[in-house]
Amino acid sequence: MNATLEIPRLSAAILDLDGTMIDTLGDFVVALNRMLDDLRLPGIERPDIERMIGKGSEHLVLSVLAHVGGSPEQFPSAWDAYQRHYLAVNGQHAAVYPGVVEGLRLLQSRGLKLACLTNKPTNFALPLLAAKGLDGFFEVVFGGDAFERKKPSPLPLLKTCEALPSLPAETLMIGDSSNDAAAARAAACPVVLVTYGYNHGEPVRSVDADGFVDSLAELAARL
Ligand SMILES: O=C(O)COP(=O)(O)O
């Protein structure tokens, strides 16, 4: 269980945000329900939202609209309301997972350069990392709007490797979902998944990855 992970020599790590470093489900629940209220649509429950997280905010808003019986024509006003409400609550109903700060410190003390790559919009991610005291760990932070495609495309991982700079084969992707793992496999980055995040409602251990850890502190200890 706690054996060393079979990961080659590393020079960098790319960390996912939602479900990996920060439990943001509470922020999504509040912002999305305020958005639905503005549109006079019925509310949505926490477990339903949890299954929809990880593919970016546009995908999330469209999935929520479909779930409550809204229409895609309502997307523009829903998107405006969602951004306003999310930015107003950003971080207030969210918590850094246990072991994250210790894990980031350990990864850095091993000489790894760190990047944060999320499908969340960059203007949501930056203030969230700052509010939770995590911003200082990262050389670069890229959101879902930073490149032409989002994870599970390999493009954002390859661009992040270029920015660090680091070779993909020496850059560990650390995420919580099949989205992160598929992007990493396609970019030829090794990938480890945490067991506590959001994996679209599917068991995370069924995903093709190089290892699974219960915390980032455990990951750093097993490298
Ligand atoms: O879809 C989201 O907003 C969350 O994305 P992340 O898991 O890539 O941080």
Ligand SMILES: [Mg+2]
């Ligand atoms: Mg995630």
